[in-house]
Amino acid sequence: MAKSIFVKLDRSASLLTLVIIPFVLLLLYYGLVASDRYTSEAVFTIKENGSSSSSLDIGLLGIGNSSGxxxxxxxxxxxxxxxxxxxxxxELDHRAHYQKRSADWFSALPADATREVYLEYYRDHIDVYFDELSGLLFVEVQAFEREYAKRLLETMLQHAEGVVNEISHRLAMAQYEFVEQQLVKTQDSLKISKQRLLEFQNRYQIFSPEQQGQSLTAIMDIMxxxxxxxxxxxxxLLGFQKSNSPQVIASKERIRALTEQIIDEKRRLIGEGDEELNDLMVKFTNLQLDLEFTKDAYASALAALAQSRAEASKKMKHLVVxxxxxxxxxxxxxxxVYILVTALIVLVMLFGIVRMTITTIREHQD
Structure with a gap:
């Protein structure tokens, strides 16, 4: 009984069944049925406006630039x-092309394909290779018509160019707007500092406490x-005149007047309460320092804005085809040819494995 089973297996595992018939079917399919798929190829890189043209053979931002x-x-x-x-x-109604009636059943995209299946099918028909050494992108797309393949790749590159421009412009503008906001803040701070100094001068009716102190000191020195x-x-006079002589009395009056005036000027210099000149000088100096600091910050912000404007145009990126x-x-x-030769080799190997397996089993049974 067992022997008859192995005889049947031996007959079914014939060269005709395992090799010839499958190979003929493959030959008929690829020779008569399988739809031709044409390719279009392109090579491009991404370049920054500010980078030198000599960097094109290496990549986006120059030799060895990882950000590029x-x-x-x-x-x-x-x-x-x-x-x-x-x-x-x-743009192209791309799904309709993959579902062309002229395409064979095995090659075309199924009519009921889900979004996930469609995306996987799309990726199977496009090859994108990035050469890190040269910084170049090699793209190959497949389509059932050669003109459509070229149009497809052209459309992809045009859209990619737009995406690169949009993103780089958005990033550059974000940086520029940040610097511009900093400029507005420093400008507001400068206005506040000026206003505080002006209020101080109006309150105490002095332009500069330091200058006023110097003036008062000079006046007192003279007096x-x-x-x-x-x-x-x-x-x-007292050496040769009496103390009640008109000249002596006049001299004493001038001495009294000068002494009182000097005391008044000293009182003005020292001041009273929060109007002491020394305190006013400290407050005024702090206000001046704050004003100078905000002026420097504003000048730096202006320079940063100008630099950011210049760098924004340099950092704009574009595709270089x-x-x-x-x-x-x-x-x-x-x-x-490759598929048929490979299939023939595999079928022959499979036939050999099956024959060897059956022969081994038969020998053990005998």
């Missing part, structure tokens, strides 16, 4: 993203000099 390479990596992910696919559907001279003159989307002369996929 990051831009290309992000772009690679975006080309394979659902957002790019949604844009292609809107003290006059007082000394007048005292010396009085001493001389090294190789434009190509128009295929012939279909690249499916790779019929």
């Amino acid at each position: 390479l990051k831009d290309e990596r992000i772009m690679k992910e975006y080309l394979l993203s659902g957002d790019m696919l949604a844009f292609l559907d809107k 003290e000099g006059e007082l000394s001279q007048e005292k010396a003159k009085l001493k001389q 090294i190789s434009k989307p190509s128009l295929a002369d012939e279909a690249k996929y499916p790779e019929r």
